[in-house]
Amino acid sequence: MSTKPSLTLQRRINAAPAKVFRAWTEAAQLMKWMHPGDAEVTRAELDARVDGRYLIRYLKADGRELEVSGQYLEVVPDAKLVFTWAWRSSPEQESLVTVLLRPDGNGTLLTLTHEQFVDEETRDHHQIGWSDGLDSLERYFA
Template identity: 55%
Template sequence: MKWMHPNNNDVIHAEMDVRVGGRFRIIMRTPEGEEHDVSGVFQEVVPDEKLVYTWAWRSTPERESLVTFMLHGEHGGERTLLTLKHEQFADEAARDDHEGGWNHVLDELSRQFA
């Protein structure tokens, strides 16, 4: 909840059962007050290395995509490289919208560790 703020949205609810088959749900509120609800199921969980989960907005559940976070320790554990891949979008517009949101989220995550 500290860094998941795409496009200046606030996370107002988050729940996660981080295990294969476990579910997550995040509700975000825009600065204008509109709420967005996303959820999914964890497909792969490798502690300190990898998370793979489905991603679907409540408003368009049929447009499920796939998110992969990978962590790689560097320089003897002094740094960690995070690789994010979000794929299987319904169309290019959805891909582009998510790219902007994820870039904002990753910038905020970086600020948390600065």
């Protein structure tokens, strides 16, 4: 049995875990920092509780609109989020995201794992997007 591709990224964020958690779970904050590449968030609906749903709509510089949505499977305030991830254009390719937050001095060590990708190319595209997004999160709290 083959293992589906996955990725793991880490960042040290210059804010307490509670603040970083809110940046992931409050729509107004998420819209300010989650900017993968040339995309801007134009809509965010987040019901950050177990079985709650979320939807994020992006507008790319070329005018294309992208939408991702999913369901929260685990929510541990200030420490952990686990949620499904599926693009509107390919809902059958659902994957899984885990965000772990650990206190690190005056900041937070964030570990993001995204797994169950359909193939390596999809994983590689998400690696770029998440890296850009987490860079934006670092700047948001700089």
